[in-house]
Amino acid sequence: xxxxxxxxxxxxxxxxxxxxxxxxxxxxxxxxxxxxxxxxxxxxxxxxxxxxxxxxxxxxxxxxxxxxxxxxxxxxxxxxxxxxxxxxxxxxxxxxxxxxxxxxxxxxxxxxxxxxxxxxxxxxxxxxxxxxxxxxxxxxxxxxxxxxxxxxxxxxxxxxxxxxxxxxxxxxxxxxxxxxxxxxxxxxxxxxxxxxxxxxxxxxxxxxxxxxxxxxxxxxxxxxxxxxxxxxxxxxxxxxxxxxxxxxxxxxxxxxxxxxxxxxxxxxxxxxxxxxxxxxxxxxxxxxxxxxxxxxxxxxxxxxxxxxxxxxxxxxxxxxxxxxxxxxxxxxxxxxxxxxxxxxxxxxxxxxxxxxxxxxxxxxxxxxxxxxxxxxxxxxxxxxxxxxxxxxxxxxxxxxxxxxxxxxxxxxxxxxxxxxxxxxxxxxxxxxxxxx
Ligand code: GLV
Ligand code: MN
Ligand code: MN
Numbered sequence: 385x386x387x388x389x390x391x392x393x394x395x396x397x398x399x400x401x402x403x404x405x406x407x408x409x410x411x412x413x414x415x416x417x418x419x420x421x422x423x424x425x426x427x428x429x430x431x432x433x434x435x436x437x438x439x440x441x442x443x444x445x446x447x448x449x450x451x452x453x454x455x456x457x458x459x460x461x462x463x464x465x466x467x468x469x470x471x472x473x474x475x476x477x478x479x480x481x482x483x484x485x486x487x488x489x490x491x492x493x494x495x496x497x498x499x500x501x502x503x504x505x506x507x508x509x510x511x512x513x514x515x516x517x518x519x520x521x522x523x524x525x526x527x528x529x530x531x532x533x534x535x536x537x538x539x540x541x542x543x544x545x546x547x548x549x550x551x552x553x554x555x556x557x558x559x560x561x562x563x564x565x566x567x568x569x570x571x572x573x574x575x576x577x578x579x580x581x582x583x584x585x586x587x588x589x590x591x592x593x594x595x596x597x598x599x600x601x602x603x604x605x606x607x608x609x610x611x612x613x614x615x616x617x618x619x620x621x622x623x624x625x626x627x628x629x630x631x632x633x634x635x636x637x638x639x640x641x642x643x644x645x646x647x648x649x650x651x652x653x654x655x656x657x658x659x660x661x662x663x664x665x666x667x668x669x670x671x672x673x674x675x676x677x678x679x680x681x682x683x684x685x686x687x688x689x690x691x692x693x694x695x696x697x698x699x700x701x702x703x704x705x706x707x708x709x710x711x712x713x714x715x716x717x718x719x720x721x722x723x724x725x726x727x728x729x730x731x732x733x734x735x736x737x738x739x740x741x742x743x744x745x746x747x748x749x750x751x752x753x754x755x756x757x758x759x760x761x762x763x764x765x766x767x768x769x770x771x772x773x774x775x776x777x778x779x780x781x782x783x784x785x786x787x788x789x790x791x792x793x794x795x796x797x798x799x800x801x802x803x804x805x806x807x808x809x810x811x812x813x814x815x816x817x818x819x820x
Contacts, residue, residue: 401807403510406502406799412792414498417443418482419490427487427786431554432525432536433461433563440482441522444497448520451504460540460577461524461569466517467504473516473817474585476806477769478503481526481537481761488527489788491592495776495795497522499590502796503803514810516585523761529784530554530563532616532686532724537577538761542768546574552724584769585813586736589762590802591773592790596781597754604797606754606775607740608732611763612663612690613697616725619646619708623717625673625681637716640671640680645711646704650687653703662700663690663757692729692755730763736772739812743804749797758783774798774805 421440422430430436441463445455448465455465466475480496500520507514524537531552539545549561549571561571593599598606623637643666650664665688672682687704691697705721712719737753744751754775762771776798779789 401510401512403506403512403800403803403807406499406506406796406803408792408796410505411498411502411795411799414447414501415490415494415792415795418494418498422484423490428484428490429486429488430482430484431486431530432483432527433530433560433567433569434483435567437483437524438567441524444482444501444522447501448504451501451508453504453520458541458577459570459573459575460537461564461567462537462541462577463522465520467507467514467519469514469517471516473813474583475517475519476514476585476809477519477521477587477765478589478802478806479521479523479761480589480591481523483525483527485527485529485784487786488784489782489786491778491788491790491795492594492783493526493591495592495790495798496590499795499799499802502799503806506799506803507806512807514806515814516810518806521587526759526761528614528616528725528759531560532618534614534725534727534759535761535764536560538764540574540577541579542764543575543578544764549574579768581768586809587762587765587769587771588736588740588802588805588809589760589771589773590795590798591760591775592778592783592788593754593775594758594778594781594783595754596778597752598775598777599779599781601752603750603752604777604794605744605749605751605801607737607744607751608756608773608775609737609753610692611730611732611756611760611773612692612758613694613727613729614725614759615689615697615701616723617687617701618722618724619685619687620720620722621683621685621712621717622720623681623715624679626679628677628679631679636679637681638679639683639717642708642712642715642717642719643669643683643685646685646687646708649707649711650704653700653707659696659700661692662696664688664700664704686724690757694728697729727759727763730766732762732766732772733770736770736809739808740772740774740801740805743808744801746808747800747804749801751801772805774801
């Protein structure tokens with residue numbers, strides 16, 4: 385894989401650049417301002433392709449315009465702000481997403497956007513001009529919570545996803561195309577969002593860990609090597625609803641009993657020693673008719689299987705479905721399965737990771753190399769542009785819930801590593817460009 389080939393060692397060019405340190409108070413204020421959009425007692429609800437997501441993009445776009453960047457919105461709804469540089473070298477990019485799961489936290493995605501804004505401020509304040517454009521990207525609709533498939537905005541920039549805009553839909557039946565139109569985007573234009581990889585040199589994303597490794601080891605920064613893939617299914621089970629008192633236990637076709645077997649099959653398969661590291665989750669379950677006194681005749685549920693091993697991810701799905709089919713056959717329940725999202729694991733390029741770890745060392749920040757259990761925009765970006773991910777700790781590892789928390793001081797440390805990494809990437813790339 386070309387992206388994994390280590391370039392020549394960096395030159396001394398980056399050593400002269402002095403950046404100030406990220407300001408936790410500024411970061412906390414930015415996080416708070418974004419959290420007010422869709423945030424409340426029950427957490428943050430800012431779905432992809434919603435008016436609230438657009439509001440957050442407009443807010444951040446305004447900040448970036450005030451910092452002197454040229455801000456635009458692409459056909460997928462991604463906000464892209466460019467800090468120009470003389471010449472026509474491929475750009476460095478940084479950013480993340482601004483949508484959330486329902487009742488989610490205020491840090492997932494937002495930290496990468498706020499960190500990117502703060503990194504631009506640090507460059508500005510130190511009067512550091514990179515030798516290439518720096519683009520801050522707020523990706524649209526990263527969370528698969530609404531449409532099943534994650535990373536819709538970042539997939540669009542690498543040319544994936546334009547063909548199924550009328551097929552993927554949310555729980556209310558709103559298709560992605562309809563949702564995009566509702567917020568003023570033209571889904572038929574999606575191909576225009578595609579990046580020319582020759583125009584991009586590398587991309588870095590700051591993100592919360594959404595796990596416990598950093599906190600448990602007392603380390604404030606993680607540098608990601610692998611990102612898990614995810615296969616998501618919607619499973620519909622159709623049995624026979626009838627009276628809960630009048631119907632004997634034998635001979636029932638209880639769709640919920642079949643679903644219960646699927647839940648347990650998912651757990652059994654993924655706790656098998658051969659599946660160490662695979663995660664399977666049934667996160668949504670609709671039961672109909674939903675009466676105390678009626679046997680459930682219909683269940684719709686989701687299955688989300690995550691793994692860093694691409695084959696094992698798909699084989700796990702096959703094995704859970706095999707057991708599900710067997711349970712359904714035994715119970716006289718029919719099963720329909722629909723694939724609603726599929727993303728392969730990603731191995732992030734070693735050379736980008738090396739630049740980030742060197743940057744962390746240069747500014748005296750201890751780090752660990754960690755693996756991501758969650759999906760990220762950089763995973764899509766990396767299919768066309770070499771990408772790296774920097775993690776900051778999540779309190780108790782909690783994420784996708786209102787309790788999600790990362791201290792602004794930790795976001796600031798991650799931002800310092802991000803900003804320094806951008807400078808060092810610029811120097812590293814310049815060194816390569818000189819010999820090519
Ligand atoms: C995105 O946050 C995901 O991994 O679901
Ligand atoms: Mn995220
Ligand atoms: Mn998320």
